[in-house]
Amino acid sequence: MSAVFSPVTTQSFDIQVLDAPLGATISGLDLSQEVTPDDFRRIHQAHLDHHLLIFRDQRITPDQQVAFSGRFGALQIHVLNQFQLPGHPEIMIISNIKENGQPIGLGDAGHFWHSDLSYVEKPSLGSMLHAQELPAEGGDTLFANMHLAWDTLPTYLRSQVEDLQAEHSYLAQYAELQRRSPWRPNLTAEQVAQVKPVLQPVVRTHPETGRKALFVSEHFTTRIDGLPEDESRDLLQQLFDHSVKPEHVYRHQWQPHDMIFWDNRSLMHLAAGCPDHLRRKLYRTTIEGDVPF
Numbered sequence: 602m603s604a605v606f607s608p609v610t611t612q613s614f615d616i617q618v619l620d621a622p623l624g625a626t627i628s629g630l631d632l633s634q635e636v637t638p639d640d641f642r643r644i645h646q647a648h649l650d651h652h653l654l655i656f657r658d659q660r661i662t663p664d665q666q667v668a669f670s671g672r673f674g675a676l677q678i679h680v681l682n683q684f685q686l687p688g689h690p691e692i693m694i695i696s697n698i699k700e701n702g703q704p705i706g707l708g709d710a711g712h713f714w715h716s717d718l719s720y721v722e723k724p725s726l727g728s729m730l731h732a733q734e735l736p737a738e739g740g741d742t743l744f745a746n747m748h749l750a751w752d753t754l755p756t757y758l759r760s761q762v763e764d765l766q767a768e769h770s771y772l773a774q775y776a777e778l779q780r781r782s783p784w785r786p787n788l789t790a791e792q793v794a795q796v797k798p799v800l801q802p803v804v805r806t807h808p809e810t811g812r813k814a815l816f817v818s819e820h821f822t823t824r825i826d827g828l829p830e831d832e833s834r835d836l837l838q839q840l841f842d843h844s845v846k847p848e849h850v851y852r853h854q855w856q857p858h859d860m861i862f863w864d865n866r867s868l869m870h871l872a873a874g875c876p877d878h879l880r881r882k883l884y885r886t887t888i889e890g891d892v893p894f
């Protein structure tokens with residue numbers, strides 16, 4: 602598979618920082634053209650500085666999304682392989698649409714706060730989500746700045762959690778999601794074997810910027826290693842509540858053809874959902890990161 606791009610020329614694009622705890626909009630950049638090394642360096646730096654980049658009005662093909670994502674690292678294949686875009690295993694379809702009674706994608710992705718693939722040894726560095734069909738109402742995606750969450754954590758909590766590890770499991774909320782919605786298929790034994798729980802640091806250091814961030818989520822973190830169950834539950838709840846305080850959160854209201862790219866080492870995200878009868882479809886790629894430390 603190879604993406605077809607126009608000839609390489611530097612593009613003059615603007616980076617506008619959002620009036621929010623994270624995020625910047627990039628305008629004037631066309632991702633259907635190959636991005637030059639200089640433009641790529643600017644984008645990469647903006648991603649590190651602002652953690653979420655919003656590329657407006659991108660008319661890109663799945664091949665072009667895969668090729669641009671691949672500039673940042675190896676792409677990950679999601680365990681729910683039934684929701685891959687045919688011919689593009691690196692693209693997961695996020696959608697509430699059913700065709701012939703069958704879901705074409707994962708309709709309840711992101712219904713709990715999380716950082717993508719924190720339940721594998723090398724969680725996602727970043728994720729790209731490209732809007733294909735948007736509902737007239739709802740469907741927003743929220744992002745929480747986990748560096749800010751760490752920076753503003755009360756001192757007594759910081760010293761309590763700084764050196765702890767926590768278990769992350771893909772299966773933590775799976776039964777609950779199956780109970781709530783029709784989107785979650787039963788997993789095969791092979792799929793379950795792919796998602797064995799892992800231990801991750803509760804506070805991680807960003808491998809490129811050196812900034813610390815809280816790294817626990819209500820979706821995937823099941824317990825703090827070495828603590829009694831009630832203490833672990835109580836501490837995790839305090840960390841979850843603090844992380845998603847309104848002053849740490851940006852709410853993305855999608856525009857047609859938006860492509861967004863966030864840093865999972867800095868942010869958690871949540872899909873706000875939309876009425877069932879309104880169609881929503883996005884294509885997601887995830888880029889493998891480092892082992893958190």
Ligand code: SIN
Pocket residue numbers: 695710711712740741742870871872873883885
């Ligand atoms: C996700 O968690 O990757 C999906 C986010 C969304 O659908 O808004």
